[in-house]
Amino acid sequence: MTTGNLRRAVCPGSFDPVTLGHVDIIGRASRLYDEVVVAVLINKSKSSLFTVDERMDMLTQVTAEYGNVRVDSFHGLLVHYCKANDIPVVVKGIRAVSDFDYELKMAQMNHGLTGLDTLFMPTNPEFSFLSSSLVKEIATWGGDVGRLVPAPVLERLSARLDERR
Ligand code: PNS
Numbered sequence: 001m002t003t004g005n006l007r008r009a010v011c012p013g014s015f016d017p018v019t020l021g022h023v024d025i026i027g028r029a030s031r032l033y034d035e036v037v038v039a040v041l042i043n044k045s046k047s048s049l050f051t052v053d054e055r056m057d058m059l060t061q062v063t064a065e066y067g068n069v070r071v072d073s074f075h076g077l078l079v080h081y082c083k084a085n086d087i088p089v090v091v092k093g094i095r096a097v098s099d100f101d102y103e104l105k106m107a108q109m110n111h112g113l114t115g116l117d118t119l120f121m122p123t124n125p126e127f128s129f130l131s132s133s134l135v136k137e138i139a140t141w142g143g144d145v146g147r148l149v150p151a152p153v154l155e156r157l158s159a160r161l162d163e164r165r
Helices: 020-032 052-062 078-084 097-114 132-140 151-164
Strands: 008-013 035-041 069-074 089-094 117-122
Touching: 008 020, 008 078, 020 035, 020 089, 020 117, 035 052, 035 078, 052 069, 052 151, 078 097, 089 097, 097 117, 132 151
Parallel strands: 008 035, 008 089, 035 069, 089 117
Antiparallel strands: none
8 A cells, every 4th residue: 555656665674873785775765666764673672883763863864865765763563564654665685695585584474464565676786795783893893894884874883882992
């Protein structure tokens, strides 16, 4: 179901923090759909470097150039969030075959639960090795992540890691 004729999609994730790989997928999705909702999962059982509000702030900042992207958060099942918000499709970036295995299971499960569809978008090869976890690990040990995350994220990452040192 969509609201009127609006073609709406969701890009869900933890985004702790958002990387250039995420921004690439969100930007490409924004050209395919009328509205893209970037939905940050609230997961209290998983420790994170940034709060959900901080992650949403960074996402809002780095997707501001796309007029049809908005940022939200959700907890519980993605299918319930999508049903409540009239979103019929999930857009997911696939970096490698190793991503595909788990993503396919989630996509099939989501489709079986409520009919929610998933569109897999191959990531730009430039970012095929990129993940938020690796960014945090490299930055923690003083490695350069300047080409992996947007500039505002780089600043907040350095500040947060400094606080923790
Ligand atoms: O950035 P991540 O952590 O890889 O994103 C994973 C996410 C949030 C997209 C996925 O874990 C998810 O959709 N979680 C919500 C809970 C849910 O719906 N679980 C059932 C999946 S079939």
